[in-house]
Amino acid sequence: xxxxxxWQTGVIYQIYPRSFKDTTGNGIGDLSGVIEKLDxxxxxxxxDAIWLSPFYPSPMADFGYDVANYVDVHPMFGDLQTFxxxxxxxxxxxxxxxxxxxxxxxxxxxxxxxxxxxxxxNPKRDWYVWRDAxxxxxxxxxxxxxxxxxxxxxxxxxxxxxxxxFLKEQPDLNWRNPQVKEAMFDVVRFWxxxxxxxxxIDVAHYIMKDPDLRDNPPNKAHxxxxxxSLGAYDSQIHLYDKGHPDAHQVYHEFRQLLDEYSxxxxxxxxxxxxxxxxxxxxxYYGKNLDEIHMPFNFTLLGVKWQxxxxxxxxxxxxxxxxxxxxxxYVLGNHDEPRFASHLGMEASxxxxxxxxxLRGTPTLYxxxxxxxxxxxxxxxxxxxxxxxxxxxxxxxxxxxxxxxxSGLNAGFSTADPQALWLPLSPDYQRVNVAxxxxxxxSMLNLYCSLLTYRRSHLSLQTGAYQPLDKMxxxxxxxxxxxxxxxxxxxxxxxxxxxxxxQLPGEWVGRLVLSTHMDRGGEIDLQRLNLRAFEGLxxxxxx
Ligand code: NOJ
Numbered sequence: 001x002x003x004x005x006x007w008q009t010g011v012i013y014q015i016y017p018r019s020f021k022d023t024t025g026n027g028i029g030d031l032s033g034v035i036e037k038l039d040x041x042x043x044x045x046x047x048d049a050i051w052l053s054p055f056y057p058s059p060m061a062d063f064g065y066d067v068a069n070y071v072d073v074h075p076m077f078g079d080l081q082t083f084x085x086x087x088x089x090x091x092x093x094x095x096x097x098x099x100x101x102x103x104x105x106x107x108x109x110x111x112x113x114x115x116x117x118x119x120x121x122n123p124k125r126d127w128y129v130w131r132d133a134x135x136x137x138x139x140x141x142x143x144x145x146x147x148x149x150x151x152x153x154x155x156x157x158x159x160x161x162x163x164x165x166f167l168k169e170q171p172d173l174n175w176r177n178p179q180v181k182e183a184m185f186d187v188v189r190f191w192x193x194x195x196x197x198x199x200x201i202d203v204a205h206y207i208m209k210d211p212d213l214r215d216n217p218p219n220k221a222h223x224x225x226x227x228x229s230l231g232a233y234d235s236q237i238h239l240y241d242k243g244h245p246d247a248h249q250v251y252h253e254f255r256q257l258l259d260e261y262s263x264x265x266x267x268x269x270x271x272x273x274x275x276x277x278x279x280x281x282x283x284y285y286g287k288n289l290d291e292i293h294m295p296f297n298f299t300l301l302g303v304k305w306q307x308x309x310x311x312x313x314x315x316x317x318x319x320x321x322x323x324x325x326x327x328x329y330v331l332g333n334h335d336e337p338r339f340a341s342h343l344g345m346e347a348s349x350x351x352x353x354x355x356x357x358l359r360g361t362p363t364l365y366x367x368x369x370x371x372x373x374x375x376x377x378x379x380x381x382x383x384x385x386x387x388x389x390x391x392x393x394x395x396x397x398x399x400x401x402x403x404x405x406s407g408l409n410a411g412f413s414t415a416d417p418q419a420l421w422l423p424l425s426p427d428y429q430r431v432n433v434a435x436x437x438x439x440x441x442s443m444l445n446l447y448c449s450l451l452t453y454r455r456s457h458l459s460l461q462t463g464a465y466q467p468l469d470k471m472x473x474x475x476x477x478x479x480x481x482x483x484x485x486x487x488x489x490x491x492x493x494x495x496x497x498x499x500x501x502q503l504p505g506e507w508v509g510r511l512v513l514s515t516h517m518d519r520g521g522e523i524d525l526q527r528l529n530l531r532a533f534e535g536l537x538x539x540x541x542x
Contacts, residue, residue, distance in 0.1 A: 006096055007198065007268040007293060008326050009461040010048025011356070011451060012363040013041060016334045017055050017077055018063065018421055019401050020366055022413035027420040029401070029412070031055060031078035035086050040433065042093035045369060045444075046451035049096035051200050051270075053334060055083070059109050061169035062385055063399075064100075065202060066107035070187040080194075087195045096197035098268065103184050104206040105170040112183070113171050120158050127180050128171050129163035130155075131213065142215045143241040144233050148389040151241065165206050165241065167385055175207045175250060185257055192261045197268060199258075204271030204284065204292060208247040210240035226274040227302040228336075231390045243275060251284065251291035270328070270363075271295045278320040285325045294328050294361065301336055305343055305351075307476040307494040311467055314358060314478075318465060327360030332368050338398045341374040346533040349446055349515040350492050353535035356450040357480060357490045359465040364447075367402050370436050371443035375400040375425045383422060400425055403432040441517040449513055453537065458482040472499045475530065479540070488512075489538040493530035501528045513537040 021033025034052070041047050054064030055077040064074070073079050090097050106113055115124040131140035131152075139152035139161050145168075152161040153168040163172050173180050188199065216236035219225070224234055251271075258267040273295035275281040284295040299313045317327055331339045331351055340348040348371065355362045374397035377383075387394015400422045404411030410428040413420060425431065436442035454460045463482035471477050474495035481487035489509060493499050503525040511523040515535040523538065530536065 004462045005266045005268075006048060007266070007270075007361060010096070010361065011046075011454070012049045012051055012098065012270075012361060013045070013047040014051045014053065014333055014363060014365050016053045016366060016399055018053075019399050019412075021402065021404070022415065025414040026076070027413050027415035028076055030076065031073065031082045031086050035082075035089050038086075038089050038093055038095060042095050044433075044437070045448060046455055047095070047364065049098055049197065050090065051098040051363070052100060054100045054102060059107055059169065061107065061167050063383070065102055066105070066109075066167065066170045067102050068107040068109040069111075070102075070106075070184075071190045084194060091195070096268075097195070098198040098200055098270070099191060099196050100202060101184075101188065101199040102202040103173070103175075104203045105164065105166060105172045108169045108171055112173075116171075117155055117158060117162070120160070126177050127174055127183075129174050129209075129213075130158075130160045131163070132160055141213050141240075142236065143213075144216075144236060146230060146233055147386045148232065165203070172206070172209075176211065176246075181250060181253070185254070188254070188257055189261075192258075192267060195265075197265065198293075199269045201269060201271040201292065203242075203274075204251070204295070205247060205273045205275060206242040207250060208244035209242060210244060211246075214240045216240050226276060227298055231393060243280070245283075248283065248286065248291060252286060255286065255290050255292070268293050274298060278316065282320050282322055282325070285322050287322075289322065289324055294326060296330060296363070297328050297360070298330060300329055300331055300355075302342075305347060305494060307471070307474050307492065310354070310494070311476045314465070315467060318359070327358075328363065329355055329358055329360050330363045330365075331355050332365035332398070333363070334365070334399055335395055336365075336398060338365075338368065338372060338374050340368065340371050341397075345371055345443070346496075347494070349443065350494065350533050350535040352443070352447060353450060353490065353513075353515050353537065354476075354492055356447075356454055357460055357488070357537065358478075359463065359480065365398075369444055369447040370403060370431055370433060372400070372403060372425060372431060373427070374398055375423065377423060381423055396422055403428040405432055405434040446515060446517060449517070450537075453512060457485075457488060459485045459488045463488070468503070471501055474499055475501050477501065477503075486542045487540040489525075489540050490535070491528060491530060491538065492535040493533060496532045498529065498531050501530065502526055503528060507540060509538040509540040511536060512539050 018029050020029040021037050022029050023032040056067045057069040057072050057074045058064045058066050073083050087097050115122050116128045139150050143151035145151045147166050219237045222234050261267050269292045271292040273284050284292050377396045384394040384396045401412035406429040436444035459480045459482040463480040466479045468477040477491040479487045479489050507525045511520050
């Protein structure tokens with residue numbers, strides 16, 4: 001067996017820096033706050049890598065996904081020295097550092113765009129997508145912005161439209177111009193040289209569009225094209241405004257660049273690729289596994305939470321993966337409602353066991369490990385531009401401050417509570433790290449136990465996945481086994497009623513962990529009783 005790398009055996013933890021830990025008292029989290037919490041991440045929780053959402057200089061129209069300078073740190077978050085210290089301290093603790101790369105668009109305040117919009121003759125004009133109006137003055141085509149309205153903004157001064165897949169403050173770069181690629185690859189080099197271990201690539205599949213900018217066809221049934229409805233954006237089939245296969249060449253070269261820097265330190269990339277056509281999604285691994293190391297697998301998001309449905313997704317993924325490609329799973333991120341809110345607290349414990357025992361790299365979203373839920377944000381405190389433009393699609397509820405203690409601002413910040421960038425969850429005195437560490441059966445202790453066990457068992461990190469048939473309808477069960485190691489059996493009850501499962505007659509095992517955290521030891525596998533929403537982790541005898 002080839003040696004597995006850190007991004008295959010490890011667990012990634014996503015930090016939304018604004019919301020993690022504020023050390024300056026301004027109500028917004030910062031990089032020193034991340035440094036302060038590294039011991040929690042590496043020792044208490046036991047994850048292997050952190051992914052930092054953008055911390056770059058930005059006017060914050062989209063909270064950092066509008067980058068005004070790719071090679072610096074927003075003063076609100078710290079500076080390059082703070083970042084270097086973060087990498088140093090993370091590496092001392094054996095934690096890898098993954099940063100967010102936003103290649104599809106810049107901020108309209110980025111100097112590249114400022115130059116580009118200065119005149120039609122500007123050498124950087126072609127770094128963005130500029131087009132004339134149609135004869136009637138309307139935009140060049142019918143493309144829509146994900147965040148609502150047309151994807152084209154009129155520039156009065158130079159009398160042309162520019163294209164933006166998201167806000168008008170986030171103009172799309174023209175990746176068909178080789179200078180753009182070179183400039184972005186220089187950005188990548190800058191961070192690789194500062195020691196980062198990997199990149200999460202924002203909307204990786206958006207960078208290449210139809211070169212003829214053809215109109216998208218209508219989506220007559222208006223059905224969602226990813227795991228959730230996106231409002232008016234769903235009125236079209238997004239055939240031409242993203243996902244053009246020319247992106248593969250870019251990611252192939254990007255991979256070569258990462259590989260050049262991988263001799264002593266394996267570097268990694270994970271792409272945000274919302275494509276539900278499995279083979280097209282899988283193509284981002286590259287024909288010879290020579291593009292993005294992994295496209296994020298978002299299929300568990302918003303899925304009907306039934307054993308049969310979840311199993312079929314896992315089986316499907318295993319079937320479509322190109323030979324040698326490594327799977328991954330996510331249950332949440334800064335764009336998605338928190339799963340504890342839609343599954344409920346009991347089923348989210350089963351979900352945690354699923355996520356941390358499937359074959360593939362799990363990515364955890366900050367706060368999910370303590371059972372944080374979506375927070376209803378009063379209108380006057382709402383921040384997310386998407387939610388302001390398209391009611392119902394706002395992402396503030398899942399971005400509220402991390403809950404560390406029962407004290408002031410949940411230990412997130414010393415600011416006046418009114419000054420927090422988003423309000424705290426009202427449940428913070430009950431749901432927080434300090435309280436949960438003292439409760440042996442808390443969600444946090446469940447995550448810690450799962451992560452500790454996973455870390456010390458190769459079968460869970462790298463072993464094969466074997467689903468079990470003939471299980472009761474609400475049960476999803478599988479065995480993970482690495483060659484030469486005992487198998488680990490995972491049995492998950494998705495239902496709110498107790499159920500009995502029967503494993504093959506000769507199987508013998510020992511219960512290592514129940515999601516209820518109240519039993520262990522010898523267990524009868526031929527009459528395996530599971531309580532409502534109970535998940536069991538069982539070590540099989542060789
Ligand atoms: C995807 C990011 O995850 C999201 O937060 C952002 O708003 C868009 N890309 C635009 O960058």
